[in-house]
Amino acid sequence: MNKPSKMMSDCAERQMSEAALVAAARLHEEAAVRELIRRLNGRLFRVARGLMSTDAEAEEVVQDAYLAAFTHLDGFRNAARFSTWITRITLNCAAMRLRKQHAQEEYDTVEEPALRSGEVVLFPGLETEPTEAALGRMQTRALIEAAVSELPSDIRLVFLMHDASGLSLHDIARDLSLPLGTVKTRLMRARHRLRRIITDRIQGGFETIFPFAGHRCAGMAESVVALLKERQHLP
Structure with a gap:
């Protein structure tokens, strides 16, 4: 089995064009999938957060979009940039989730610790005491x-x-x-x-605002890669 990802350094991956990464992802290259996720996380999370009321819902939408895109790469015809294509998928995933919420009239019946839509979840940072x-x-x-x-x-x-x-x-x-x-x-x-x-x-x-980096960025890659392997879209 061809596994060129084993030979690619992190630096080389980050210098690859989007088109080259997509081509490698079509060959089930895990490193290419991870790099595309790293590059697109911030953009897609902000797009999803524009429609969803909470960070958690937006994160679920982004994961759904990645899974839909990477399991249906044969549907991407290079007529547009991959980032544009997956942005539209993200919008569709958010719209479908919103329609389902309205149809079932599910408006977060399980209370999370008094978190209102106007509040934010601060993402993990340094464990040391922050400077002024x-x-x-x-x-x-x-x-x-x-x-x-x-x-x-x-x-x-x-x-x-x-x-x-x-x-x-x-x-x-x-x-x-x-x-x-x-x-x-x-x-x-x-x-x-x-x-x-x-x-x-x-x-x-x-x-x-609404960053998607560090631990959460890495966590998204781990989650998507694990699900793709489970569905046999990555070796």
């Missing part, structure tokens, strides 16, 4: 995340895709099948509402 500067950044990020969580899902999604994930307005319009003018209007509304919520307490820094 680090603590300030954590508090600022928490403030922004809480404010973003209060936005209606339609404008929250556009805001996260543009200001947090760096997608262009044209790409967002294409991925959401919306007129460009609608996307621009939603982004303007999101920014205006955020300014009202946080006024002058924050200056930039939107690229740091």
Whole structure:
């Protein structure tokens, strides 16, 4: 069995193009799958979080999207970038989950420790006591995340895709099948509402919110790879 992933260094994997990684993933290269997950985690999590009310739901959506994409790579025809293709899959997975929630009228009947949709779960950081500067950044990020969580899902999604994930307005319009003018209007509304919520307490820094790195990023790769092996899509 051909296992070129055994011969690829981490540096080499991270220098590979997206197309090369997808080609390797088609050959069931575990290293390529992990690298694609690492590259896309932040973008897909923010897209999912734009529609879902909690971090946990968004994380489940991203995992569903990865499993759908990597088990159906034969459906990817290279007509668009893989990142665009899987972004659409993520949007579809989120939409399906929301439809199911509405149909069954399941609105989190099991209470988690008083966690409201406007609150955020701070991701694990250093175990040592944070410095004053680090603590300030954590508090600022928490403030922004809480404010973003209060936005209606339609404008929250556009805001996260543009200001947090760096997608262009044209790409967002294409991925959401919306007129460009609608996307621009939603982004303007999101920014205006955020300014009202946080006024002058924050200056930039939107690229740091809803991160998906470190332990959670690695955990997503482990979870997806394990499920792909279970379904015999990886050796």
